[in-house]
Amino acid sequence: MKKYVLLIIAISVMAFQACKKDELTNPDRTSRTPQTQKTEASAFNPRNIGDMDSYLTNFLKEIKSPTRDAQPMTVEDAQWHISACLNFLFSNANVNKTQIVYDTIVTTINVNDGYISLNEINESLQDISTKVLGIYNSNDLENKNILFIAPMIQDESLRGTTTVRTVVAISNYDTEYHYLNESDINMLDSIIPYNSSYLWCTEAIEVLKCFINHFKPTLNTDPSQRIYYIVTHTKHLNYSIDYLGNKIFWTDYGFYKRLGKEEIIYYLDSYLDLIDRYNPSNPEFHNGVATTTYSYISISIIPNTQDRECMMYYHNLYINYGEAYVTQTPQIPFH
Numbered sequence: 001m002k003k004y005v006l007l008i009i010a011i012s013v014m015a016f017q018a019c020k021k022d023e024l025t026n027p028d029r030t031s032r033t034p035q036t037q038k039t040e041a042s043a044f045n046p047r048n049i050g051d052m053d054s055y056l057t058n059f060l061k062e063i064k065s066p067t068r069d070a071q072p073m074t075v076e077d078a079q080w081h082i083s084a085c086l087n088f089l090f091s092n093a094n095v096n097k098t099q100i101v102y103d104t105i106v107t108t109i110n111v112n113d114g115y116i117s118l119n120e121i122n123e124s125l126q127d128i129s130t131k132v133l134g135i136y137n138s139n140d141l142e143n144k145n146i147l148f149i150a151p152m153i154q155d156e157s158l159r160g161t162t163t164v165r166t167v168v169a170i171s172n173y174d175t176e177y178h179y180l181n182e183s184d185i186n187m188l189d190s191i192i193p194y195n196s197s198y199l200w201c202t203e204a205i206e207v208l209k210c211f212i213n214h215f216k217p218t219l220n221t222d223p224s225q226r227i228y229y230i231v232t233h234t235k236h237l238n239y240s241i242d243y244l245g246n247k248i249f250w251t252d253y254g255f256y257k258r259l260g261k262e263e264i265i266y267y268l269d270s271y272l273d274l275i276d277r278y279n280p281s282n283p284e285f286h287n288g289v290a291t292t293t294y295s296y297i298s299i300s301i302i303p304n305t306q307d308r309e310c311m312m313y314y315h316n317l318y319i320n321y322g323e324a325y326v327t328q329t330p331q332i333p334f335h
Contacts, residue, residue: 179273198259236318
């Protein structure tokens with residue numbers, strides 16, 4: 001009895017790299033063994049399956065059943081079923097993606113005279129599934145998704161051992177924006193003039209505050225209720241806080257620096273993200289425990305003009321948060 005090794009390989013790459021695409025999709029780049037050539041005459045034909053979901057669901061139940069059909073499968077048919085079941089269980093190819101990352105798993109499967117038992121297929125699926133989930137959970141991509149899983153059984157004559165090389169592709173959808181979504185960006189792109197520019201310390205601040213008030217987080221409450229805030233927290237942020245990176249505007253290019261359309265959108269997105277990130281209700285800043293719900297109230301963007309000798313100009317953000325109270329007392333009218 002031969003022992004086959006299931007190998008799931010992964011190398012970090014950017015999406016749409018032609019060399020990797022060819023490697024996965026061009027059959028001429030994959031050496032076929034006498035064993036896999038022999039199984040091309042298999043009677044099993046996936047194209048004859050009318051309802052793929054039902055077929056794979058039933059197959060997964062069958063291989064787990066103690067009364068399952070003992071008829072073994074050819075190596076090629078087993079490879080198809082392992083691949084189809086893994087993709088059926090874990091993959092979604094219909095996602096936005098900006099990066100694809102590959103990872104590697106190694107398991108073993110027994111082959112007897114060119115055939116693999118249903119029991120071996122079941123055990124292999126369980127083993128690979130556990131490792132796929134481990135790879136997924138340990139991957140640090142933010143918007144991650146398993147794009148595809150592609151196993152290939154390889155004869156021992158290729159590398160001295162019998163292996164199955166399986167590519168697990170995890171996709172990532174990452175944009176340059178932190179808070180705004182695609183429809184927000186499209187809206188801003190349509191209303192901000194293409195060649196516009198705004199002086200950083202006056203015009204840009206007014207534009208940013210206007211858009212922040214439009215996109216700011218709002219209370220999900222009954223509009224018929226009267227609510228008032230009690231300010232309890234004010235967060236001061238500026239460019240010198242190291243872990244903010246370049247989220248807050250600063251420049252050493254001169255006092256008369258002007259912000260263009262793309263910069264306005266960038267800093268708008270950054271400031272909205274900071275408003276959300278530094279909300280005192282955020283468990284990230286309370287050791288994982290949030291006991292009180294606070295609401296964003298307002299933001300002041302104050303230009304720093306005190307460091308002219310150092311040629312350093314930047315925004316100071318003062319973000320106000322507070323508790324919201326519902327009252328039955330009528331508002332005092334103004335005369």
